[in-house]
């Protein structure tokens with residue numbers, strides 16, 4: 001039984017009905033002019049907190065959350081379109097890093113932000129697996145290489161790119177997995193979450209943007225994700241539950257600065273539904 005702890009400050013409530021209109025589950029009703037969720041309907045709550053967010057006067061609290069703690073939103077609070085365009089076009093996959101660790105307070109802040117990323121049905125069943133120390137990332141790199149070499153020595157067939165990568169590491173010390181990044185983040189989701197895979201990818205996309213805005217560099221790491229699929233023993237050593245979807249991103253202080261955006265405006269095919277679909 002969910003305890004919503006849904007409370008309304010009668011002094012602040014202006015009876016505008018915004019909470020009632022915006023509740024996606026439709027369980028808020030004005031009773032004696034004040035919003036109410038009946039005990040019977042509490043289990044239908046999506047726990048999205050739209051009621052707290054939409055109330056213009058901060059009269060609603062849910063789950064014990066004080067609306068005064070939320071960041072107030074004005075019409076110009078978000079980055080404007082031009083800032084977002086510059087971010088989307090200007091973020092790059094960073095493969096050159098400084099070796100200093102990112103301050104732990106900053107990482108903590110970004111992960112708290114990230115816990116706000118949207119999840120299907122508001123499942124919020126994500127876990128963040130973090131290597132927050134460069135030395136730890138180096139140790140993991142050594143262990144990953146060792147695990148792959150052992151597989152190779154045992155005669156297991158590895159994808160060609162992994163075989164080439166092992167050679168590059170052995171011959172030139174080329175870190176083709178972590179790209180010299182001091183940190184990595186693996187986002188996992190509960191396998192039973194309604195949109196588990198989408199939630200993971202979305203959280204990482206948000207993380208990449210947050211990291212860039214914080215002056216960090218980031219790079220998605222399909223290679224580590226592939227290795228973790230191939231070497232399930234390593235996956236369980238990192239505490240990733242069997243069958244849980246996951247993906248990885250590298251990050252750290254960048255040792256490269258890009259002077260301009262790239263130009264890919266026509267990279268995607270755009271098709272108008274109206275040109276394809278002819279209603280009978």
Ligand SMILES: Cc1cc2nc3c(=O)[nH]c(=O)nc-3n(C[C@H](O)[C@H](O)[C@H](O)COP(=O)(O)O)c2cc1C
Pocket residue numbers: 091092093094095179219220221222223224
């Ligand atoms: C899902 C995904 C997985 C990726 N995996 C890797 C990787 O393992 N190693 C790497 O160096 N770059 C990886 N990248 C970065 C891409 O190669 C990069 O996005 C692409 O070359 C375009 O460059 P840009 O991100 O700077 O625009 C990955 C990107 C995505 C979206």
